[in-house]
Amino acid sequence: MYAQLVETGVKSVRSTDQLTGDEQAFQQRIDEGIRIEPKDWMPEPYRKTLIRQISQHAHSEIVGMLPEGNWITRAPTLKRKAILLAKVQDEAGHGLYLYSAAETLGVSRDELVGDLHSGKAKYSSIFNYPTLTWADIGMIGWLVDGSAIINQIPLCRCSYGPYARAMVRVCKEESFHQRQGYDLLIQMCLHGTQAQKDMCQEALNRWWWPALMMFGPSDADSPNSAQSMQWRIKLFSNDELRQKMVDQTVPQAEYLGLKVPDPDLKWNKDQGHYDFGEIDWDEFYAVIKGNGPCNRERLAARVNAHKEGQWVREAFSAYANKHESEQAVA
Numbered sequence: 001m002y003a004q005l006v007e008t009g010v011k012s013v014r015s016t017d018q019l020t021g022d023e024q025a026f027q028q029r030i031d032e033g034i035r036i037e038p039k040d041w042m043p044e045p046y047r048k049t050l051i052r053q054i055s056q057h058a059h060s061e062i063v064g065m066l067p068e069g070n071w072i073t074r075a076p077t078l079k080r081k082a083i084l085l086a087k088v089q090d091e092a093g094h095g096l097y098l099y100s101a102a103e104t105l106g107v108s109r110d111e112l113v114g115d116l117h118s119g120k121a122k123y124s125s126i127f128n129y130p131t132l133t134w135a136d137i138g139m140i141g142w143l144v145d146g147s148a149i150i151n152q153i154p155l156c157r158c159s160y161g162p163y164a165r166a167m168v169r170v171c172k173e174e175s176f177h178q179r180q181g182y183d184l185l186i187q188m189c190l191h192g193t194q195a196q197k198d199m200c201q202e203a204l205n206r207w208w209w210p211a212l213m214m215f216g217p218s219d220a221d222s223p224n225s226a227q228s229m230q231w232r233i234k235l236f237s238n239d240e241l242r243q244k245m246v247d248q249t250v251p252q253a254e255y256l257g258l259k260v261p262d263p264d265l266k267w268n269k270d271q272g273h274y275d276f277g278e279i280d281w282d283e284f285y286a287v288i289k290g291n292g293p294c295n296r297e298r299l300a301a302r303v304n305a306h307k308e309g310q311w312v313r314e315a316f317s318a319y320a321n322k323h324e325s326e327q328a329v330a
């Protein structure tokens with residue numbers, strides 16, 4: 001696929017004869033499916049691309065706790081509350097595995113978190129939308145975690161060892177997250193009242209398009225895809241993964257009795273997939289530039305949480321220093 005991207009002249013990837021000897025050997029290892037590990041030689045742009053993608057992914061997990069965390073105190077039953085608590089805790093864990101994977105590339109946690117708080121680093125656009133009703137919790141599990149799985153299963157086979165290994169565990173937990181969301185929607189749509197079903201339809205109307213935007217710009221406008229695919233940091237293009245998401249999700253919406261809010265959605269029997277309408281890219285770019293409905297609120301919540309956790313970090317490091325000096329004396 002990256003060859004196609006290059007052929008269409010969209011993005012430049014250097015051909016083999018333009019690479020240095022070290023770069024050629026590195027590319028050959030990637031082409032042979034050999035994992036790159038932290039102490040291996042790697043081109044500087046490979047390292048930077050990984051830090052960018054892995055840290056963006058880590059930030060997304062941490063910021064992603066906020067929209068769902070908003071409903072923990074209002075979950076309708078004890079069972080739903082316990083499930084939601086477990087899911088949000090899993091997301092904190094995913095953030096931690098991913099920050100650790102990024103740290104193996106020689107960047108510190110403080111730098112990464114600093115970049116999030118200053119607005120320099122991105123996180124997934126999807127978490128800048130509000131959770132207005134309980135049905136939104138179902139939509140996040142079904143559509144957001146569903147999209148995350150489609151994007152992340154291939155990452156278990158990506159070229160960088162620590163990222164690929166972190167993804168194996170993340171994907172197992174994402175499957176539970178997707179299931180709990182769909183289960184919640186089955187209860188409301190198939191066993192609930194008309195008002196509950198209407199609430200789900202209204203939530204789908206708001207979440208459908210932002211969920212499709214999670215996969216990033218279309219291939220023709222994705223500056224990073226061609227190079228990331230050559231390095232096997234990405235195994236499929238943004239549009240390929242988005243198409244998979246639509247094909248997998250439309251029959252699930254039909255089972256729930258919900259209507260996908262896209263008048264252009266149509267089964268294409270020649271190509272064996274759904275054709276779908278044009279994404280509002282102006283909205284996508286506005287959100288990733290910081291102007292979505294909740295960007296300011298999300299960032300402020302993270303900055304504040306970090307400030308309030310200062311005493312905990314200080315207490316931990318005071319204990320660690322004391323423990324170390326006692327051990328040195330002994």
Ligand code: BYC
Nearest residue numbers: 057060061064123124125148213214215216222223224225
């Ligand atoms: N939102 O060249 P492109 C989760 C940026 S967590 C914001 O295609 P790339 C979950 C992109 O960074 C889900 N920004 O980029 C958590 C780039 O900007 P820079 C997060 C986006 O990196 C809690 C520019 O647009 N998943 O599932 O090749 C609860 C051009 O894009 C977005 C991951 O992070 C976006 N949607 O491809 C529930 C997965 N899309 O950095 C669930 C790993 C694009 O050049 N990441 N941008 O300034 C990836 O697979 C890739 O980074 C992306 C983008 C597909 C997201």
